[in-house]
Amino acid sequence: MSKLIFVNLPVTDLARSIAFYEAVGARKNPNFSDDTAACMVFSETIHAMLLTHDKFRQFTSKPIVDAKAACEVLICVSEESRAAVDAAVETAVAAGGAADPTPTQDYGVMYGRSYEDPDGHVWEVMWMDPAAAAGGSPAA
Structure with a gap:
C-alpha cells in the first residue's frame, strides 16, 4: 500500500470549508467525518482533515x-x-x-x-x- 498523507487543518466554519474543498475537487469521506471533522479526499493518497478548533486542540497544546x-x-x-x-x-x-x-x-x-x-x-x-x-x- 502506498503511504497516505493527511494534512490536518483547523477551520473556523466546517460547513463553509467542506463546500470550498468540494468546489476545488475534493470529495468528503463520510466514514471519517462528523460534526467536528471532515476528511476531504483529493486522491488515493492525499487527504485534508478539516477540524474545528475544538477538535484540533485535542491533538496539540500549541496555539492555533x-x-x-x-x-x-x-x-x-x-x-x-x-x-x-x-x-x-x-x-x-x-x-x-x-x-x-x-x-x-x-x-x-x-x-x-x-x-x-x-x-x-x-x-x-x-x-x-x-x-x-x-x-x-x-x-x-
Missing part, C-alpha cells in the same frame, strides 16, 4: 495559528499542465478563496501559482515538465 495573519505551512500539489494550474486557482477563487498569496513561479520547465482557502491556508499548485522532472531535457 491564524493562517490569515501568519503562515504555518505551504501545501503543494501537482497538476498535469500549466493550464490546469491556472484552472485550479480560478476554481478556488470562484469558491471563495483568494488567488496568488505567494508569488507566481515560472521557470519554463516548472510553473506554479497558489490560493488561500477561506481560513487562509495556502495551497500551492504546480506543474513540472515531465521530461525535466525525470532528469532529461525539457519537452519542446
Whole structure:
C-alpha cells in the first residue's frame, strides 16, 4: 500500500470549508467525518482533515495559528499542465478563496501559482515538465 498523507487543518466554519474543498475537487469521506471533522479526499493518497478548533486542540497544546495573519505551512500539489494550474486557482477563487498569496513561479520547465482557502491556508499548485522532472531535457 502506498503511504497516505493527511494534512490536518483547523477551520473556523466546517460547513463553509467542506463546500470550498468540494468546489476545488475534493470529495468528503463520510466514514471519517462528523460534526467536528471532515476528511476531504483529493486522491488515493492525499487527504485534508478539516477540524474545528475544538477538535484540533485535542491533538496539540500549541496555539492555533491564524493562517490569515501568519503562515504555518505551504501545501503543494501537482497538476498535469500549466493550464490546469491556472484552472485550479480560478476554481478556488470562484469558491471563495483568494488567488496568488505567494508569488507566481515560472521557470519554463516548472510553473506554479497558489490560493488561500477561506481560513487562509495556502495551497500551492504546480506543474513540472515531465521530461525535466525525470532528469532529461525539457519537452519542446
